[in-house]
Amino acid sequence: MEGIGGQLRAARQRLNLSLREVEERANLLAQKWGNSAYRMSASWLDRVEREDRGLSAAKLIVVSYIYNLTNDQMLALYPGVTESPTLLEPVASSNATLLVSAGPLGQHARVWAPESVITDQPPADTTLLQIDQGVLPTHYRRGVIGKDDRTMEPMLLPGSIVLIDTRKRAIAGRKEWTNDYDRPIYFLFTRTGYFCGFCKLDKRQEYLQLEAHPISPEPTEARWRYRREVEVVGTVAAMFTRRAA
Numbered sequence: 001m002e003g004i005g006g007q008l009r010a011a012r013q014r015l016n017l018s019l020r021e022v023e024e025r026a027n028l029l030a031q032k033w034g035n036s037a038y039r040m041s042a043s044w045l046d047r048v049e050r051e052d053r054g055l056s057a058a059k060l061i062v063v064s065y066i067y068n069l070t071n072d073q074m075l076a077l078y079p080g081v082t083e084s085p086t087l088l089e090p091v092a093s094s095n096a097t098l099l100v101s102a103g104p105l106g107q108h109a110r111v112w113a114p115e116s117v118i119t120d121q122p123p124a125d126t127t128l129l130q131i132d133q134g135v136l137p138t139h140y141r142r143g144v145i146g147k148d149d150r151t152m153e154p155m156l157l158p159g160s161i162v163l164i165d166t167r168k169r170a171i172a173g174r175k176e177w178t179n180d181y182d183r184p185i186y187f188l189f190t191r192t193g194y195f196c197g198f199c200k201l202d203k204r205q206e207y208l209q210l211e212a213h214p215i216s217p218e219p220t221e222a223r224w225r226y227r228r229e230v231e232v233v234g235t236v237a238a239m240f241t242r243r244a245a
Helices: 004-014 019-033 042-051 057-067 071-075 103-112 115-119
Strands: 140-144 161-165 186-190 193-201 207-211 222-225 230-240
Touching: 004 042, 004 057, 019 042, 019 057, 057 071, 140 230, 193 230
Parallel strands: none
Antiparallel strands: 140 161, 161 230, 186 193, 186 230, 193 207, 207 222
């Protein structure tokens, strides 16, 4: 099947239009419709025809208008369109529950929460998992909330898996969040191990204090010299909550 460039050239030639004439008509339409995205140059259209370049939505609209293309002709510009399209997997509506077992969502879930991590027994202490080269973007790490760590319970149950964004290490002030669900959760590294929870700085920003969830049954709070005795690994970006065995 002829590529998009050849099809556009054939459509233009059927109307006996030159590249320059198409440019002039496109610019007039852009002016009439009040949108500069509809403009196109003769040189750009020439490259599209010769190199089979794709079209943006705006360019497709103006080309189909100038060439008087039908809906079927517009769809035929792109490869892979057939009279018997491939059946797509059903997608849940915005307010429906979806079991993620296959497809892109399933693949994404298995990347940051592999089955081996989910099924393995969680450690006693909160732990930062080793980096899987090439699996996650380099700025993400994974951690596991230890079985004995109830600092963030019930929001984060012991055994939960957290996805940590290492780019976000600044401690948010009180004005930057409105409630506990909106409040950032931080993953910390200290000389005595890893910790995960709410954090706040004193007025002089000399000490960082770990704060437990307000209704945690066993609140654990600690205090370190900021940037001397504690390192902020990052902010929790996502969580997979489970009950420790």
